[in-house]
Amino acid sequence: xxxxxxxxxxxxxxxxxxxxxxxxxxxxxxxxxxxxxxxxxxxxxxxxxxxxxxxxxxxxxxxxxxxxxxxxxxxxxxxxxxxxxxxxxxxxxxxxxxxxxxxxxxxxxxxxxxxxxxxxxxxxxxxxxxxxxxxxxxxxxxxxxxxxxxxxxxxxxxxxxxxxxxxxxxxxxxxxxxxxxxxxxxxxxxxxxxxxxxxxxxxxxxxxxxxxxxxxxxxxxxxxxxxxxxxxxxxxxxxxxxxxxxxxxxxxxxxxxxxxxxxxxxxxxx
Numbered sequence: 001x002x003x004x005x006x007x008x009x010x011x012x013x014x015x016x017x018x019x020x021x022x023x024x025x026x027x028x029x030x031x032x033x034x035x036x037x038x039x040x041x042x043x044x045x046x047x048x049x050x051x052x053x054x055x056x057x058x059x060x061x062x063x064x065x066x067x068x069x070x071x072x073x074x075x076x077x078x079x080x081x082x083x084x085x086x087x088x089x090x091x092x093x094x095x096x097x098x099x100x101x102x103x104x105x106x107x108x109x110x111x112x113x114x115x116x117x118x119x120x121x122x123x124x125x126x127x128x129x130x131x132x133x134x135x136x137x138x139x140x141x142x143x144x145x146x147x148x149x150x151x152x153x154x155x156x157x158x159x160x161x162x163x164x165x166x167x168x169x170x171x172x173x174x175x176x177x178x179x180x181x182x183x184x185x186x187x188x189x190x191x192x193x194x195x196x197x198x199x200x201x202x203x204x205x206x207x208x209x210x211x212x213x214x215x216x217x218x219x220x221x222x223x224x225x226x227x228x229x230x231x232x233x234x235x236x237x238x239x240x241x242x243x244x245x246x247x248x249x250x251x252x253x254x255x256x257x258x259x260x261x262x263x264x265x266x267x268x269x270x
Contacts, residue, residue, distance in 0.1 A: 001055070001067075001076070003045040003083075010080075011041055014087045021088065025095055032136065036187035037091055039204045044090060048083075057082045094203075137192070137265050138185040139176060145264050146173045160228035167224065167233075168249065171216035175209065192266070197254040200262035210247045217246075 003010065015034050022030035047053040055067040057079040067079050150169045157163045187202070194200040214237060221233055236246045254261045 001071075003048050004042070007042055007045055010045070010083070010087075011038060013080075014041070014084050017084070017088050018091050021092055022095070032187065033095075034091075036189075036202060037094065039183050039186045039202075040090075040094065041087065042183060043204070043207075044087065055079060058085075136187050137189045137269060139180050139183075139188050140185040141265055141268060142188060142261070143173065143176055143180060145261070145268060146176065160226065160232045163224075163226065163229045164232045164236075167220045167229070168213075168217060168236075169253075170220055171213045172250070172253065174216040174220075175212045178212075189265075194262060195260070197261050210243060210250060213250060214243070214246050 018034035018037060019030045022033040025033075027033050044053070048055055056064050057067055057075060058064050058081075059078060065075075067075060071079065146169060150166065150173055153162070153169055154166045157166050188205050189200060190202045191199050198206070217233070218237060221230055221237075224230055234242075236242050236249065238245075258264055
């Protein structure tokens with residue numbers, strides 16, 4: 001049972017519930033919020049397929065069982081029902097975590113209670129999160145910005161340090177290009193008005209980023225003929241300390257250079 005092969009079908013079943021959950025959070029675009037979670041949804045399915053999550057189902061009597069290698073039709077039906085419930089809970093948890101992080105509202109844990117929050121207060125609290133369909137920024141938009149940086153810096157590079165920076169930008173581009181090839185042009189923005197890239201982007205844009213970019217950079221350096229450039233790269237790729245050095249460089253690129261990636265993407269969309 002390969003869940004990834006049925007991802008569109010499974011998401012189609014879960015999506016109405018996700019939209020309903022997003023609507024309860026009084027989000028401006030609940031349909032867009034649900035669709036923007038598709039990348040995270042796929043990662044969860046991969047976790048089940050790869051064995052990181054156990055495939056279990058809840059029986060009619062409430063007991064929980066592991067799905068056998070050769071399940072019956074009834075067991076498969078119960079598993080998918082349990083899977084949809086798991087996805088809904090994961091979506092809720094992600095929304096709650098994001099709101100807690102941004103400290104914008106204090107009532108998320110009670111949103112299903114009988115006490116109805118003041119709609120005006122909620123709207124004011126999440127106004128920075130609301131965005132219309134015309135404001136959607138996708139992965140393709142960011143790839144375009146990074147590609148322009150590669151071309152510009154490659155043209156201006158004169159010394160080994162400059163050349164290493166070009167390879168770094170190419171590694172960043174390759175990392176996100178692979179993501180684009182696998183998941184398509186999904187929405188990458190969580191809070192359109194955030195100035196800090198850590199709040200601006202959805203979590204999935206940062207997940208595994210440093211290690212992934214490091215691998216791409218290592219591949220590029222194996223083909224680099226100029227020894228001085230390879231020597232310059234050592235501090236970024238040393239076991240242990242190299243991870244933190246590369247992570248700082250990535251953070252500077254996304255948060256600081258040219259007013260930060262959020263500002264650049266907003267300008268590119270206008």
